[in-house]
Amino acid sequence: MYVAASGLELALGIVLLPAWLIAAVTTGLQPGRRAVGRMRRMSRIALVLVSVALLLTAARLVVYGLLARHGWVFVADRRLFTTFVMLLPAVIATVVWTVPWLASAARNGVSPARAKPRARGRLPDPAAPVPLEEQSRARSPRHVVPPRLAAFGGLGCFAQMFLPPDRSFWISLGAYGLITAAVGGLLVWRANARLQRLLTGREIPRRRAVAVRLGTAVVVLGTVVGLANYGIAGSRLPHTFSMMKGEADWGGGAAGQHHDMAGDHHMATGTGGADEVSVDELRGPRSGTPDRRFSLTAQAKKVKLASGKTVDAWTYNGQVPGPQLRVTEGDLVEIKLRNELPGKTPVTIHWHGVDVPNGEDGVAGATQDAVLPGKSFTYRFRVEESGTRWYHSHQAASEQVDRGLFGALIIEPKKQTRPMDKDVSVLAHDWQTDKGTVPALGALDELERRRAEPGEKVRIRLTNTSGSTREFAIDDVPYKVTALDGTDVHKPTALKGKKLVLGGGNRMDVEFTMPDGPVRVTDGSAPDAGIVYSPDGKGVLKADLNGPEFDPYSYGGPKRTALGPDSDFDRDYKLVFDEWLGFYDGSFGLKQTINGRVFPDTPMLMIREGDVARATFINRGNEDHPMHLHGHHMLVLGKNGKRASGSPMWQDTVLVRPGEEVQVAFKADNPGIWMDHCHNFWHSKLGMVMHLAYDNVTTPYEIGGPVGNKPE
Template sequence: MYEFAANADSILVALLLIVWGVAGLLAGGLSTRRRTRALLVLIGVGTGVAAARGIDTGLLWSTGWVFAADRVLVALPLLAVPMVATFALAVPALRRIAGRPHTTDIAGRPQTMEGAAGAPVPFPVSVRVPFPVSVRVPVRTTAAAALLGAYMEYLSRPLPPYGADMAIYAGVLLVAAGASRARSPRPGGARRVLAVTALVATAVTGAGLYEMRTSRLPDRMSMMGHGDVDYGGGPGGSHHGRRAPGTPAAGVADLTGPRTGTPDRAFTLTAQETRIRLGSGAVIDAWTYNGQAPGPSLTVRKGDLVEVTLVNRLPREGVTIHWHGLDVPNAEDGVAGVTQDAVQPGGSHVYRFRADQVGTFWYHTHQRPLVGVRRGLFGSLVVLPPEGATGEDITVMAHNWERPDGPVAAFGTSDTLGRRPVKPGTPVRLRVVNTDRNAWSDVESRNLVLVGTRFRVAAIDGVDLDGPSELDGVRLSVAEGGRYDLTFVMPDRPVLLADLANPRAGLLLTPGSDGRMTAPPVPRDAPLFDPATYGTPAPVPFTRFDRDFTVVIDDGIGFYDGAVHFLPTINGHSFPDTPVQVVRRGDVVRMTFVNRSHQVHPMHLHGHHALVLSRNGRPAGGSPWWIDTLAVQPGETYEVGFLADNPGVWMDHCHDLGHAADGMVTHLTYEGVSTPYEIGRKTPNRPE
């Protein structure tokens, strides 16, 4: 419902601007019977479109008040007031004008001019007079309100509380009403029309150039330089490395994993250029770790001390390793410009951390990840229990590869059907990792189906679910960066894992080595799996909250880093103007995500797992659902809670890599913690 209503609202706003804009132009001109009747028709059509927008706003309201509040409190009243004046003043005047002869004036008196003999004679039919003030002011003011409505819809949506927006836009409308009293130039004033047009064009061009220039990201910027700070209702005065009395100061470089001790597991990952071949035969010029795509699967056990040495042999590109979903100490998080400098060509960096969480995770570069991850700088990280498990343990990394004919969805490098024999009766655990956005949709996460067997969703984002029940024939919507663990016992028939974005591909598990077995059919209309109602409920561990943050997600047309984009925003801003969220160690934090945009946004907070508390106002009713990456669909509202128990400066961003590159980034900062690293063109660091 929300997607339909939001898209319809954008169309209706455009129609309002066109219809009332033309009406405003006509009202500012000279009257003829044809123009008068056309103006009456436009007013009728504009009123109908406005009524349709009112109904559509009601549909948005049915989704939630927060999705309609800006229309109800700001946009529609601004339009309704001059429209009422139009019906009260302009329509009666237009009807009188439409019924008078062409040779009378506005008041109905005969128009005369001095004839050849000096006697008065009627004006010729071609003589026209301006529309009266009672027509010009309300109609042109309504046109200005429609223009403001388009500005609010496409460029800058009001945010709660709405008092300041209401006052500002009302003031603009009053100025527009005063300016609407002026008559259009008399015949012969074409030069003035051209001059005004040139002035307006110059002003618009100048404003655009100014916005383009000021939107450019700084050459150097400290990650502690945020001007907008959100304390979530908690005590303030603790940003930029300042701290409360009694709170020890710390820098990111101090928040490391164990620096001494022999590692239980040691790995070396070398970033390098590699040509890889997909299952279809397409050749990709990739960036890889150790020449593999995906990179080596790192498997460790809970409690292991892990040491990973990153070596960069890329010729011109910096690189890092971020451990997605594993809540490592801040200095090991691998974010260029936040927790370290990007490793330059020929350089190296050592990460050390204790693997304290059992589950499915993954690693990827956090230096220009929009380029690096999509070209292949990613791999899986699996933390097993201290004692080994039996059965088949299979990791599947869903990715999109850029072929010459467009992106193609694949499992690893297999963009065709891959096969793997599994003995019937064997317990199977499929660890599904989504590395990228849905290849064909901006409003859906990656959609997978498992057919040929009943199965359980055993874990989400590396955390086991309580009491998972058997499922069959459902669609699994996996957030970009998210992970699902699927478990089942291999039957005596083939089992297929398929990505609906590329049904010709997939992973086919066969009960024997017979490569001729056919895959079961892929359902296109499978019902959607709902993790909020799945599994056995348990008491919520959070009963109070020390901080309460609201993240309102919007989108619109705007400048970012010197170019025009369709921008996603956080609380009306793009990085670096997004508000940084400040907490203290030990705080229990509630964060509310409100998606008023037209796209899905997988929100990813580094260093923490959060418990989903509610969706669209309804408490989550299934197993405790812990996430590190939450896909918030258009029109959805989520509340999540987490314990602030991992000090640092943490990225909190959309994991649609294109959205993050366009500024959909903020940070969670612990008071008293600072970072010495910088980002910008004149630094080695580009975290997004």
């Protein structure tokens, strides 16, 4: 609904400008028509064109109303100012002044004032010249300027995406108002000058007129080119900089004692108190024999998908997805990362959804330097939780995860309460192959048939390792969603034929008992692929991808939690996501903004250990944003003002779809500097990255630097 309205708004923005432009030009042509008959004809045409533009304007207002139904926050921005400051006043002026005159001229070939005495059936002779008085009336600024100013308003609507989102209300009101008034003034001045020339009979010599137009064109073109150049150069990020550049956002609570100033935060030798700690000190246990030991080596390898399509992959241990790591709650885990990638490509490993000590989090430029080829890095941490997790590189993820540097990480609970006969990880991914982009489950890009005996208990761990939102279907069996992002759902109930929606990075455990007939697991992005289980391993079943959407907000049974909507929050962050066409780091694209800014100018969420925080995510843009907070589990409180009513939803990645407002709570119980970013890596690459910083934690690492750290 929101996306449809927003798309309609975009389409209207594209047609509004030409519609008003043509209407304005045609209206402006009237005074040049010297015979009453021609003036009448032209007025009719102008009237029709103005009416079309008015209808389109009305449509924009309707769309604005539709968007406003999602909440004031969704329209109290660029939309408000382009529509109600730039466009609407000019349109009203057009209706009040231009339309009556055009209507009269269309009927009589003269203005309303003159028409009255002659109105009784006797129209002026069509061939008669339009009296000078009439011509000057036709050229009056109040008749010709309103549609021109409306065209400028149309330009505002057309170029809305280029305007900075989420700026302060009063400053925006002032800026949009002043610019519109200035353009209006300029148009009136120009119309007046023309009128004077008509009355005095002194026309500008043709050459001079051409020169003036040419000059104007050169100035406009120069400005555009200059702005573009400035945008390219000005948006370029420095070679090396600290993550901690953004403005500190204390979430309305008291500022910490250590770092009132953003910027000094990155210095290991800070000015803080005795409890100041570097991320280097926030490591897992350095001693002790690990319960599980793994070795993951990043290697380039040409990998074949099931269909035979080839991926020029970057892998852990030569396979895609990387090896599945299985550990047990309470284990001390040691993973040695070695980099054998070609060239100078550095890598890391991030343990997605595991609340590891900050120094083990694997974020290049924040918690470590990325590991260069030939080098290694050892992660050690004790897992104090269980469930479906995954791991992936957190260095230039839009390229590295995309190419295959990821795998499943399963943490078995200490005591398995629901043992399974089959426990299967399904990692949905988009592969860049020699035959284009191919969605697949793991490396399965076509249908695979597997054997499963009736009565067998099956757990499917759906994992979305791609950036885009995925919709899964489980046919044709009743099942339960037993975990969200690896945390058990309380009292799950049986479901059937639902559409299971997972944002990028999300996981969902699904359990069922194998029936006599076949069962199919399908990712909607690859409807012809998937897995079919059947007793003989030859089952045939069509996927039904059109089921109603599964709603995790009302699923399962409620349960008391330490946090809740009525908790006493020390911090309350409000984060609005939007889109902004322009330059970012030297190239042109659709920037993904948080509170109107892109990384590293996005807000730094500041917190103190022990704080209880709430965050409200508002998606004003047109694409899904799966927001992933490292090192913490967020309790999802509700959506669009409605409280979650089912089982508590503890998630590390929260999907916020366009037009949605999602509220989460979390406890600051894991000191560090933690990424909080959109898990659509293309969005994080385009600026949608921020972090949660404990006020006493510092990092010696920087973005860029000798190894080229790229945390996004």
